[in-house]
Amino acid sequence: MIIFDALDKLPREQIAFLPTPCYPLLRFADELGGPEIWIKRDDQTGLATGGNKTRKLEYLMGAALEAGADCVITAGSTQSNHARQTAAAARACGLIPHLVLYAPGGQPPDEIQGNVLLDTLMGAQIHWTEEKAPYAGSMARLTAELRVQGMNPYVIPYGGSNEIGMMGYVDAMREAVVQLGEGGVTHVFATSSGGTQAGMLLGSVLTGTAATSRVIGISVDEQAGVLAPRVADLVNRGGALLGFKWEVTSVDPAIEIVDDYLGGGYAVVGEPERHAIRMLAETEGILVDPVYTGRALAGLIDMVERGTIKDDQPVVFWHTGGTISLTAFSDVLLR
Numbered sequence: 542m543i544i545f546d547a548l549d550k551l552p553r554e555q556i557a558f559l560p561t562p563c564y565p566l567l568r569f570a571d572e573l574g575g576p577e578i579w580i581k582r583d584d585q586t587g588l589a590t591g592g593n594k595t596r597k598l599e600y601l602m603g604a605a606l607e608a609g610a611d612c613v614i615t616a617g618s619t620q621s622n623h624a625r626q627t628a629a630a631a632r633a634c635g636l637i638p639h640l641v642l643y644a645p646g647g648q649p650p651d652e653i654q655g656n657v658l659l660d661t662l663m664g665a666q667i668h669w670t671e672e673k674a675p676y677a678g679s680m681a682r683l684t685a686e687l688r689v690q691g692m693n694p695y696v697i698p699y700g701g702s703n704e705i706g707m708m709g710y711v712d713a714m715r716e717a718v719v720q721l722g723e724g725g726v727t728h729v730f731a732t733s734s735g736g737t738q739a740g741m742l743l744g745s746v747l748t749g750t751a752a753t754s755r756v757i758g759i760s761v762d763e764q765a766g767v768l769a770p771r772v773a774d775l776v777n778r779g780g781a782l783l784g785f786k787w788e789v790t791s792v793d794p795a796i797e798i799v800d801d802y803l804g805g806g807y808a809v810v811g812e813p814e815r816h817a818i819r820m821l822a823e824t825e826g827i828l829v830d831p832v833y834t835g836r837a838l839a840g841l842i843d844m845v846e847r848g849t850i851k852d853d854q855p856v857v858f859w860h861t862g863g864t865i866s867l868t869a870f871s872d873v874l875l876r
């Protein structure tokens with residue numbers, strides 16, 4: 542296909558273990574009672590404990606190396622999975638990782654756990670900030686500082702969500718269609734900065750599966766009304782990058798964002814997340830994380846119970862990673 546030719550011509554570094562496994566969750570589905578449920582193990586992409594950002598980083602690192610960068614800058618919250626995967630990807634490509642991380646008061650946390658521990662072990666240069674997403678000011682200041690020092694930084698937006706990063710999920714959809722066939726499937730996953738959802742949506746159109754499939758992002762931190770324009774914009778930019786004219790607006794029914802499971806807010810673990818984490822762990826021996834995949838799985842469980850996800854076609858739950866942060870949440874998980 543012409544469109545995938547354009548994708549395959551983009552600079553890309555091979556850093557992920559692909560394809561990731563995709564298989565049915567028999568015991569979990571049996572306990573839930575409802576549709577066939579499959580899991581796509583994007584937590585097993587291999588890069589320093591894996592996750593969905595690794596797919597995006599294959600294209601982002603390709604672009605960074607092509608630009609002749611010697612270091613990369615990105616940003617995220619304290620326990621950012623994206624920042625940790627970026628640090629690992631940078632090291633794997635011989636670049637120096639600079640991470641702008643949010644913490645209250647811009648002060649490093651008392652305990653270095655989970656992702657921050659991994660960032661530290663990889664020798665990432667951590668710059669603490671109290672600026673919140675999208676961290677534009679802090680990243681711009683750091684870029685200027687590094688340039689003054691004679692460095693050539695490549696800036697990756699938070700979540701790796703731009704038209705380049707999202708290509709990782711256009712490719713992931715192509716991969717999933719090979720594993721699952723071209724029949725209708727309901728894709729369910731955690732959505733946050735929007736690149737995963739935008740890539741999957743564009744990928745579903747390019748693979749010809751959009752008409753029969755659903756791509757449902759369960760928001761972990763933002764109202765649908767805030768996130769939908771961002772996803773639409775990314776889809777349109779990604780399409781343009783591939784020379785494909787499929788324009789969407791934020792109210793296009795293809796952009797399904799569910800914001801019913803925000804609970805107490807981003808990274809606030811409640812009973813639904815605790816239940817979902819235990820249920821998958823006890824039925825399948827698979828761990829999801831407290832912030833993203835635990836919340837998305839809790840949403841999936843509720844939507845099946847309410848009948849908003851029906852049993853007319855298989856569901857694929859995309860495990861996007863993050864389990865390394867479980868130990869940083871032990872107090873709220875054991876409540």
Ligand SMILES: *Cc1c(COP(=O)(O)O)cnc(C)c1O
Nearest residue numbers: 622733734735737833861862863
């Ligand atoms: C970043 C992340 C997501 C969300 O992906 P976006 O592309 O930012 O929407 C989901 N799950 C995990 C574990 C993540 O780290």
